[in-house]
Amino acid sequence: MFAIDALNNLLPRLRGQGKKVVAVAAAADAHVLESAARARELGIADFALFGDVGKIKDICAGLGVDHGLFELVQADTDACAASLAVSHVARGKASAIMKGLCETSTIIKAALDKEHGIRASRRLSHMAMFALPAEFYHKPLYVTDAAVNIAPDFELMKEIIENAVNAVKSLGLAEPKVALIAAKEKSDPKMPVTLEFDELTKLNEAGWLPGCSVRGPLALDCAVSLEAAKTKGLDGPVIGDADIIFCPDIEAGNVLYKSLTMFTKAAAGGVILGAKAPVILTSRSDSAGNKLLSIALGALIKGE
């Protein structure tokens, strides 16, 4: 339900910018092909499918999907499918990559290939979008990084934040509000991450990243609830109104991501950012709505 609401909010924007093409690596999978067919039907994107073409045709037949609606390109291995999908983007024929039935690392490797890849100036990072029921939060929440970067140092933190701010801007948000999440609001030398977050907040005030607000350290409650923040005497643009939740490491990011998917009815989508095109990640266990949401995110987000 929430996935469909979240999707409906993105559709006008998608339809306003001309049909995008998504290049799917290792597409011979019923879940993947079903989502691609549905996304095409809804006008979210067109698809170029890389993989075992015979198998793709068979699966399409089983699903009652006309394979003629897709561009099909034979690739004998996952690595080959990933390279071909990446090169489709590099040649300007697609604006996003989608992971099919292969490892995320296979796609990342192809995307980062120095000669044939789609590297940009920043490193890659993961960003998830959550649309929570309105009683819990009043707008979409973007969480980074739950899946790619393990324990980012200061420079990598900056890149992850820049990736997320750029992505959220290409989704139509003029001035994204970034909360840097720690266990409390005061800088504390015993919690090194609070000092780094203090420094990032000052850098933002000094003009590091124009067109956004960055604030930390904040515990999650103060980032998403004015009421919680009030009991601690906090105010400012990010307080209780964060768009982007930056987690200090993969353990915190992943536990937040999983908590939102397991314990709430939030709609969720996920992409990898930082290359010249976003990489759409869906997993088998995602609901149909969540898969479409990830595809819509990937179709809307501009590469670097």
Add this chain to the structure above:
Amino acid sequence: MFAIDALNNLLPRLRGQGKKVVAVAAAADAHVLESAARARELGIADFALFGDVGKIKDICAGLGVDHGLFELVQADTDACAASLAVSHVARGKASAIMKGLCETSTIIKAALDKEHGIRASRRLSHMAMFALPAEFYHKPLYVTDAAVNIAPDFELMKEIIENAVNAVKSLGLAEPKVALIAAKEKSDPKMPVTLEFDELTKLNEAGWLPGCSVRGPLALDCAVSLEAAKTKGLDGPVIGDADIIFCPDIEAGNVLYKSLTMFTKAAAGGVILGAKAPVILTSRSDSAGNKLLSIALGALIKGE
């Protein structure tokens, strides 16, 4: 609603073990006195109140609460109130301490005092209880450590787990299931915590902590959902059925705690474990039901 359900599950056990006394440090606060009066009325515990007795009597009068129902002891400062409350427990006159209107650190300092404190053999740790709506989880979930220990090393991890296992056992659970939460299920030298969790799992198999199951590394979804675990081919007693969620550091623990309090309707209670008596933590912003739940936890959990 969920707080009351969760409380109702604990009440028979509370009533079965004779009236407990809770010693409240810095009790001159309307929120604290209201919860104490309500908890007494429900038969959860009796209370000894340490603080500014004149003020306590005034606040009770304002609330329409008979101060004669409590034992009142004058203390001129927070530190003094904390010491007296701790010594009340040390002399066997109370079985739990409750934080009133003072810093948690003031109570911890008094509890850990080498001469007059209530130190036991292990270090202190925080444990929260969450009762989620049944559609999201089928039993209470205990999260540790969201508030006390910042980045525990291997030995401290063991102590935090032992504290939680003992506490949950004194709540009536015969064989607690402990999930060690990381970002994935495979050991990975790039994520040092996964190696430690692997080691803790092996230690448990070798008999380190009898009467419980310990399993990690696990991402949160595999700890609480059989369905999620199945897609990764996992099984075993902890999988999809965890009681205790052990987080690798305070950032992960705190973001999970805050996510559950902000984005779900879960009832929540919190205590500090590891001393000869539990320390009950409530905060002003807790709902009345959550405050009672924390008090009930503190009244039920046996000290070390």
